[in-house]
Amino acid sequence: MAKVSRKPLWHISLLDNATVKKHIYIYSPSGAVRDKAAFKRGVKRLQTLGHEVEVDPDALASHMRFAGDDATRLAAIHRAAASGADVAMISRGGYGLSRILGGIQYKxxxxxxxxxxxxxGISDFTAFQQAVLAKTGSITWAGPALCEGFGVGGKPDQVDGHGHGETPQPDEIMEDCFNDLLLGQGEGAGWRQHRDTAANANYHLKGATLWGGNLAMLASLLGTPYFPEIKGGVLFLEDVGEHPYRVERWLTQLLHAGVLARQKAIVFGQFTEFKLNPHDKGFNLSTVQQWLKSQIKAPVLTNLPYGHVATKVLLPVGAHVDLVVEGRDALILWGHEV
Structure with missing residues (x-):
């Protein structure tokens, strides 16, 4: 029977925590790494967990805002594919993958x-994931990047105003989920929706394709060969630093293109680091979610623990999943699909 560890969410795996040495390849297909200390901490953390970490020769390259020019970043992707590693993890997101999608050797x-x-990966990595899904149908994982996931640390949190807080550490749930991926024992993830936006009905969807990621990146691919044509899917979304009106504008684009009407469920992850202003007069993310519910027949779920936040699950993009909802409680289950 699956173990259910309930903290702020349910983390579902087959076994109790175990560790195993794996080969992890770190590469940079998007933005240049500016926080070298976080990069080093991330590598050290993975090594401390017992893994063999191989760093791409151009992982710290820099060309304008990118981790090297387009040819350099394409070569890094192909070295990652040829590495034989158990995991190929991006160093960070940012921007850069969209402009090189045409040069990736998808086979x-x-x-x-x-x-x-x-x-x-996460964030800008959404472009790579959707392109791989559209071109090959292969499964990739929405999860941490090295710097933001495993490279946290540095100065103590200012919890008391005097710098006496504890030094930040990688999130325990994120690390547990990553370990499940390495062990091949992950079964799914569960969470509790926000009270004011939770669906009122109970339902169980079976065998739907899980896909999505960063909303801005997803919308930017619409109309290109790198946008997956998914019908009857579970579409999960997240973003960072985007005002709710921008979120609604991208959702409107997907709505008018008929994408949202073809899905069995829309799942909002974490939308963070935006600022409301007096001009909004009550318009917020909850407003957007309620508006979307009025536009489509599929259920709209909220508060999935995934996005630009410390506590996040790993999700198999392109896998067939079950979605179980009972009131505010929701579960995405993929079992032995991956």
Missing amino acids: AVAKAIARGTQFV
Whole structure:
């Protein structure tokens, strides 16, 4: 029976925590790494957990805002695919993948995934994930990047105003979920929706394709060969630093294009680091979510623990999943699909 560890969410795995040494390849297909200390902390943290960490030779390259020019970042992706690593993890997000999607050798990436390499990342990595799904149908993982996930630390939190807080550490749930990926024992993830936006009905969706990620990146791919044509899917979304009206504008684009009407459920993850202003007069993210509910027949769920936050689950993009909802409680289950 699956173990259910309930903290602020349910973390569902087959076994109690165990560790195993894995080969992790770190590369930079998007923005340049500016926080070198976080990069080093992330590598050290993974090594401390017992893993072999291989760093791409251009992982710390810099060209304008990018981690090297386009050719350099394409070569890094292909080295990651050829590495034979258990996990290929991006160093950070930012921007840069959209402009090189046409140069990626998708067959090589798909072969690497079939051999057992799990591609993991967040934010700008959404462009790569949707393109891989559209071109090959292969599963990738929405999860941490090295710097923001494993590289946290540095100065203590200012919890008492005097710098006497504890030094930040990688989130325990995120690390547990990542360990489940390495062990191949993850079964799913569960969470509790916000009270004011929770669906009122109970339902169980079976065998829906899980897809999505960063909303801005997803909307930017619409109308291109790199946008997956998913019908009957569970679409999960997150973003950072985007005002709710921008979020609604991208959702409207997906709505008018017919994408949202083809889904069995829309799941809001975490939308963070935006600022409301007096001009909004009550317009907020909850307003957007309620508006979306009035526009589509599919259920709209909230508060999935995924996004630009410390506590996040890992999600298999492209996998067939079950979605179980009972009041405010929701579960995404993928079992042995991946």
